[in-house]
Amino acid sequence: MKRARPAAARRAGARLASGPIGEGQKVDDRKRAEDALRESEAHWREVFEHNPVMYFMVDDKGVVISVNAFGAAQLGYEVSELVGKPVLGVFLDEDRPFVLRNMAVCLENPGQPHNWEVRKIRKNGTVLWVRENAKAVKRANGFLVLVACEDITERRRTEDALRQSEMYLAEAQRLSRTGSFGWRAAKGELVWSAETFRIFECDPTLKPSVELALERTHPDDRNFLRQFLKGVAREDKDWEVDHRLLMPDGRVKDVRAVAHAVRDDEGGLEFIGAVMDVTDLRKAAQELHNARAELAHVTRVTALGELSAAIAHEVNQPIAAIVTDARAALNWLAHEPPELEEVRQALYRIGKQGSRAADVIGRIRDLVKKAPMSKVAVDINEAVREVLALTRGEISSSGATLRMSLAEDLPLVQADRVQLQQVLLNLIVNALQAMAGEVQGPDEPPEPRELRITTAHAEPSGVRVSVQDSGPGLPPSLMDRIFAPFYSTKPGGLGMGLSICRSIIEAHDGRLWATAGEHRGAVFHFVVPAAPWSQSS
Ligand SMILES: Nc1ncnc2c1ncn2[C@@H]1O[C@H](COP(=O)(O)OP(=O)(O)O)[C@@H](O)[C@H]1O
Numbered sequence: 221m222k223r224a225r226p227a228a229a230r231r232a233g234a235r236l237a238s239g240p241i242g243e244g245q246k247v248d249d250r251k252r253a254e255d256a257l258r259e260s261e262a263h264w265r266e267v268f269e270h271n272p273v274m275y276f277m278v279d280d281k282g283v284v285i286s287v288n289a290f291g292a293a294q295l296g297y298e299v300s301e302l303v304g305k306p307v308l309g310v311f312l313d314e315d316r317p318f319v320l321r322n323m324a325v326c327l328e329n330p331g332q333p334h335n336w337e338v339r340k341i342r343k344n345g346t347v348l349w350v351r352e353n354a355k356a357v358k359r360a361n362g363f364l365v366l367v368a369c370e371d372i373t374e375r376r377r378t379e380d381a382l383r384q385s386e387m388y389l390a391e392a393q394r395l396s397r398t399g400s401f402g403w404r405a406a407k408g409e410l411v412w413s414a415e416t417f418r419i420f421e422c423d424p425t426l427k428p429s430v431e432l433a434l435e436r437t438h439p440d441d442r443n444f445l446r447q448f449l450k451g452v453a454r455e456d457k458d459w460e461v462d463h464r465l466l467m468p469d470g471r472v473k474d475v476r477a478v479a480h481a482v483r484d485d486e487g488g489l490e491f492i493g494a495v496m497d498v499t500d501l502r503k504a505a506q507e508l509h510n511a512r513a514e515l516a517h518v519t520r521v522t523a524l525g526e527l528s529a530a531i532a533h534e535v536n537q538p539i540a541a542i543v544t545d546a547r548a549a550l551n552w553l554a555h556e557p558p559e560l561e562e563v564r565q566a567l568y569r570i571g572k573q574g575s576r577a578a579d580v581i582g583r584i585r586d587l588v589k590k591a592p593m594s595k596v597a598v599d600i601n602e603a604v605r606e607v608l609a610l611t612r613g614e615i616s617s618s619g620a621t622l623r624m625s626l627a628e629d630l631p632l633v634q635a636d637r638v639q640l641q642q643v644l645l646n647l648i649v650n651a652l653q654a655m656a657g658e659v660q661g662p663d664e665p666p667e668p669r670e671l672r673i674t675t676a677h678a679e680p681s682g683v684r685v686s687v688q689d690s691g692p693g694l695p696p697s698l699m700d701r702i703f704a705p706f707y708s709t710k711p712g713g714l715g716m717g718l719s720i721c722r723s724i725i726e727a728h729d730g731r732l733w734a735t736a737g738e739h740r741g742a743v744f745h746f747v748v749p750a751a752p753w754s755q756s757s
C-alpha cells in the first residue's frame with residue numbers, strides 16, 4: 221500500500237528533497253527497513269505457523285483470535301474453523317471450569333506467565349494431553365491471552381504406565397505379603413516399600429534402618445540376626461534368612477528375607493531384596509505336618525486293629541502259661557515235703573512269661589502312642605524282630621511260612637523306631653492280605669504261602685529291608701500308583717498305608733519302592749541311610 225503512493229505525494233516529497241539528506245535517500249532507508257520488517261515478520265510467521273507448538277491467541281471473552289496452522293492441524297481443524305469460536309470447544313466438558321479458572325488467573329495477572337496441564341479434544345473426538353503456557357497482554361481494546369501449548373500425551377502415557385505399574389507392584393506386594401527393600405550396607409542406607417513397613421508394622425514416616433528392623437525382631441532372634449547381617453554386609457553374595465518378629469501387642473510373625481547383591485552407581489555394595497510374611501505358610505505347613513502325623517497314627521492303629529486277634533493271642537499265651545505254672549507251683553508246695561526246686565523253676569518261668577506279656581503290651585503301647593517324631597539310633601534287626609513278635613500269630617494263622625534272613629553287622633540307622641515299625645507292620649499286613657485274597661483253583665495243588673523278610677547292607681552306606689510275599693503280585697503299571705494316597709483295591713480299604721509308608725521313609729532320607737517277586741508275588745523294599753557315626757565296619 222505504501223509503495224503505491226499517489227503521484228502528488230511523490231512530487232511533494234521531491235520538493236522537500238533539498239536538505240542534507242536527500243528525499244530519495246530517506247525513501248530508500250524506509251524501504252529497506254520495511255523490507256527487513258516484512259522479512260522478519262514472514263520469518264516469524266513461518267516459525268509461528270509451523271513450529272511444533274500450538275499457539276492460540278484468545279480474547280478476554282475466550283474467543284479464538286488466531287491459531288497457528290500446526291496448532292489447528294494438531295486438533296484436526298482448519299484454522300478458519302477455530303478462529304472466531306470459543307476456545308472452550310477444544311476442551312472436554314469436565315475440564316472447562318478448570319480452563320476458565322486458569323484463564324481468569326492469567327487475566328488478573330497480566331504479563332505473568334502461567335502454565336498448567338490439561339486434556340484437549342480433537343475434531344475426531346480423540347484426546348491429547350497438553351501443557352499450556354499462557355500470558356495475558358494488554359491491547360488497545362482489552363486483554364488478549366497468548367497461549368503456547370505442547371503435546372505431552374506421550375509423557376503422560378509413560379507416567380500413567382509407570383504409575384499403573386507402581387500400583388500393580390504395590391498391590392502385588394500387598395497380596396503376596398512381600399515387601400521389598402534396598403540396602404546400601406556400607407552407608408547404612410535402607411529403603412523399604414510400603415508393604416515392608418506394613419509387615420514390620422512400623423510408622424511409614426520413620427526412616428528405615430537396620431536398628432529399626434532389629435527392634436521389631438523377636439528378642440530370641442535378635443542377636444542371631446544382628447550377627448547375620450553384620451556377616452553378609454561384607455560380602456558380595458546373595459543371602460536368605462528366616463527370623464521372627466515380635467509386635468508390640470505380643471503377636472509373633474515369621475518372616476523370610478532374601479536379597480540379591482548388586483553394585484550401586486558408585487560401585488558400592490547394595491542389596492535388593494524381598495521380605496515375606498510367611499506366618500500363615502509356616503502355620504499351614506505345621507498343620508499339614510500335624511494332619512499327616514494324625515493320619516499316620518490312625519492307620520497305625522487301624523493296622524494294629526487288623527491284628528488285634530493275633531495280638532490278643534500273643535498276650536494270652538504267656539498269661540495262660542503263667543496260670544498253669546502258678547497252679548503247678550501250688551501243687552508242688554502241697555507235697556510233703558514241698559518240692560521246692562520244682563516251685564523255684566515254676567516261679568522262674570512265671571517271671572519270664574510275665575515279662576514276655578509286658579513286652580508285647582509295651583510294644584503295642586508304643587505303636588498306639590501318639591508321639592512326635594524322634595530319631596534315635598535304631599538296630600533294624602531288633603526293630604524287625606519286635607514287629608514280628610506282634611505279627612507272628614497272624615502270620616501263622618494265615619497259613620503262611622515266615623522266612624527271615626537278617627544280615628549281621630548292619631550299621632545302626634538314625635530313625636524314629638516306631639515309625640519304621642509302622643512301615644514294616646503295613647508291609648506285612650499288606651502281604652498277608654494279598655496272599656489271603658488269592659483264590660486257588662480246585663485242581664491246583666495248594667501253593668505254599670510264604671512271607672520272606674530280609675535285611676541287608678545297602679550301598680553306599682545304609683540298610684535295606686525287603687518284605688516279599690507269594691501273593692498275586694503287581695502288574696508293572698501299578699508299581700507306582702499303589703503309593704498314591706487313597707489308592708486301594710480292597711473293599712473298605714483306606715489306601716493310605718503305602719502313601720504313609722513312603723512319606724515316613726522319605727522323612728528318613730530313604731526310598732521305598734516295589735518290584736515283582738522272582739517267581740510270583742510282590743516285593744517291597746526300603747532303604748534308610750546309616751547313622752553318620754555308625755558306618756558299618
Ligand atoms: N503285597 C502286595 N501285593 C499286591 N498288591 C499290593 C500289595 N501291597 C499293596 N498292594 C496294592 O496296593 C494297594 C494300596 O495299599 P495300601 O496303601 O496299603 O492301602 P490298602 O491296604 O488300604 O488298600 C492295595 O489296595 C493293593 O491293591
Ligand SMILES: [Mg+2]
Nearest residue numbers: 646650717718
Ligand atoms: Mg494297607
